[in-house]
Amino acid sequence: MGEDKEINRRNFMSLATWAIGALIGAGLGIPAIAYIVGPALQRLEAQEWIRLGSAAKVELGTPTLFKTKIERKTGWIVNEDEITVYVLTEDGRDFVAMSNICTHLGCRIRWVADSGQFFCPCHNGVFDKDGGIVSGPVPRPLDRFELKVEDGQLYILGG
Amino acid sequence: MDEKDKQAYLERYEQEKKRGVPFFPDLIFKDAIVSLAIFFILLALAYFIGAPLEERADPADTTYTPRPEWYFLFLFQLLKYFPGQLEVIGVFVIPTVVLILLIALPFIDRHPRRHYRHRLGVAIVTSVGVIAVVGLTVLSIREAPPPAETAQGDQTAALYLENCAPCHGSAITVSPDTNLHALIAQGKHEDMPAWNADLTTDEIDSLVGFILSPGGSQLFTDNCGECHQAPELVAGDPIELKRALDLGPNYPTHTESGVPVWAEVLKPEERTALLNFLVAPDGQRLFAINCAPCHGQSVAISGGEPELRTIISQGGRHLEMPPWRDRLSTLELETLAKYVVDPTSVPEGDQLFGQYCSACHGERIPRADDFTQAQEIIASGGAHEVMPVWGEILTSEQLDALVGYTISAAQGLPVALGQQLYAQNCITCHGEFGEGGPNPARSGDIIPPISSAEYLNTRDDTTLRAILAQGQPNFGMSPFGAAYGGPLDDDEIDAIVLYLRSWEANPPVDLPPEVEVSALQIGGQEIYGNVCSQCHGEQGEGLIGPSLRASDFQTENTDQDIFDSINMGHPATMMIGWGEILTSEQIRQLVNYIRQFAEPESEVPGEIPSFANDVLPIFEAQCNLCHGTLGGWDGTSYDTVMNTGDHAPVVIPGDPEGSLLGQKLLGTHTEGTIMPPSGKMSEDLIAIILEWIAAGALDN
Amino acid sequence: MATRIGNWLDERFGWRRVWEVIFLRKVPKVNWLYTLGSATLFVGINQMVTGILLTIYYVPSPDQAYDSVQYITTQVPAGWLIRGLHHWGASAMIVLSVLHMLRVIFYGAYKYPREMTWITGIISGIIVIGFGFTGYLLPWDQKAFWATTVGTRIAEVTPIIGPWILRIMRGGEELTAVTLARFFGVHVWFLPATLAVLILIHLYLVVRIGISAVPKRGE
Structure with a gap:
């Protein structure tokens, strides 16, 4: 009788010990798997809206240079990329965002206020105010960004 | 403890084991339960408290109060009681002694008895040790300084410190009408780069705010920094900013963020400083953001400054627009x-x-x-106008800046200023339209046009600025930049460059029309006016030097005598030999000019080759078989001679040796072949062309 | 079938004998305080597992240490948990080691024939403190940096060889990337290897000699 009880007790303890072991093992193991596998399952970042600045800063009828930095993250390494965009508005409502990178060989164009044109210093590419080709070796008009205005802030789609 | 004791212990232990239990599962079960409990505790700690991570390590931060992990705290606290020389006791002696005691414990306490009642010494010492460690830890925690507030640094101040302070020191004084944003963005002097290459627009805005209102930047950090980054808000809409500050927690987006009533928290002057930081009193920027959307780049104002200030301050209230239907059809x-x-x-x-x-x-x-x-x-x-009542929105500094800028903007663009400066400083040598002319400072030199498309297209602003500032010593142009001892500051030079550029789109003259009127006479006259007249008088009447119009001078000297006098000078007088400075040609011109004093009607002998009669026929005969049909330089007309070619211009008026045309004919060129390719043309022909160039390469 | 495979394997490994010797041995009846040792062992295993997991993402360089720790804490699934367990496990390790030691002291368990068990235990305890000290720097946050700066400075007070110890600990005069790299190396290679050897000896002795019985009055 006492012997039986003793055996039952031992069986229970044995079972309980294994159960606890399994519980702790799972408690550590499952998070560990998630932890190891996790980053592999994360999606690549899609394009996102990048804030340029206040829409009020765009001077009417003059392409205004906006420069902003976006962070591209891989793991914990953050690469800071610079995005420079000319924003043009004729009426304060419709905005156009143009890349300041010459479509010819990727030099940075600049706005020459006196001539009212964009000028690329590398090979004398010239674009008009809207980014259209005026002269020089440029193959296509300036690239444009999709742009939206929210709460008086300009955003472009990029990434 | 001797062998007998050892034997006794081992026997006793064997009996204990016999009466004991199997290690598994009896003991392991208890271990498992305790381990599970500990695991749950660890899970709870990880979940509810987590592993703390402070700010990134900053070796430069000297304000941080370092504190070790809690289990070292007792040691940390112990050190406080051993200052100076005694530190070694707390750091080294005590821990070493404790460690030796612990390791040696079985050999110190060799008594066979094991129950603590029989080992009171060890029990007491251990207890005291435990109490001491716990006590020291508690003391250390209680004495701990309150955790330093994670004060967010003033980002704008840091930006300033990094970029501006190295040259400008801790603060910059700015005159009220400076267009600070434009100045920072585009740079100014040689050492001040165009910052828009490195800084974002927002960053420049916040820097401007910081420079004009450093206190405001700190206030921003303290009051707004928790939720806002400075660059987000700066140069925003002053109406909204003012509203947010006035309404406090009632401002629409602030209702749930628990902001205080700013009017109670901040003194009026602090609110002003804050607004000045956010919307910097930078007139140009204020205008561009707040006024330009309706008013364009500048407004025409007829009244004075007080009137303008009233208009801006009162905003829409000032508008008394008549009902035009009464007056107009x-x-x-x-x-x-x-x-x-x-x-x-x-x-x-x-x-x-x-x-x-x-x-x-x-x-x-x-x-x-x-x-x-x-x-x-x-x-x-x-x-009907929606012009805001700016007087209620802008701070007085902002109003000042705005008024100042509006007035200066109305007074005219820098182009106008540049034109004015050009007229004052450049027109004497370069002519009203930059057409150039004889170089008064240098013999035999014709100043080429600077307004031509060729000239302006082949020189960028930097070059023009450098030329203006540093002069062209080799060509007799003195430096105009203040830095080089000249009269013009950087802004003024910029204005002149701007004015020069205004010719680019629409050159006032392709060629200097004035020069067509015999450059020789002007040359002689100018040289005389600049050089000789100082001693001999404007009309040769004689001052320090003898009179040149006196009839005996005019009659007694042949042209050659006068030429020699100018060329060689008169030893022991102030008349130096000009031969080293002026060309023979110029001296001849001077002689002719001086002769005019006696016989005003005298004409200048036309010994310069004419383009149409002398030069062009040579081109026609020698060059135009290829040039003019095969591309490159085109020798068929004056215009094309001057303006075409892969290395245009090939003719630099006044400089035959420097002109590519001259070089190609003489064989002194550095590139390509001699022209004509068949061999040098005859010396006579070359001489004609060179003489023509030397005389200014006129379309005569 | 399972029994047959088990038998076949046992013929090669002989683990039933090992099992019997280690787990089925008889031990004196003891109280709950005797679980402190195995609790320490459990936390030690927890530290090992979570520590190994942390090295998957952690980078021991001043440029990236902080970012990688932040990445683990905020980006990696269950990263907060792994790091939390490791962090709090470190404290638990110290507490349990000390309690375990106090139990041994008060029960006189360090006495014959367990002197060597005691000594390996004390040395293990020192190593655990070494773990705490070196691991503290690794996140490279303010607290880590400055506590280690002060901690190494304290070592400098040691007579004669103090400045030398400081230089060895920091790998130079200043607390730099070199310091971080060597703290990392010591924390994940040097100390674990040493501790593993010591604990194996410690456990071997526990199994061989057996756990001490609770002393009765008069013993």
């Missing part, structure tokens, strides 16, 4: 409305607008979207 109203909606649709609207509207509205039109609306507004007049 329906047709005129319609035209105006159309013009306001789309200026290009009704050319005649321009005049109407200028007559009735521009006195208040300036050249730029307050653009209307909708024809009907525009018509209604024009017809009914009144205070």
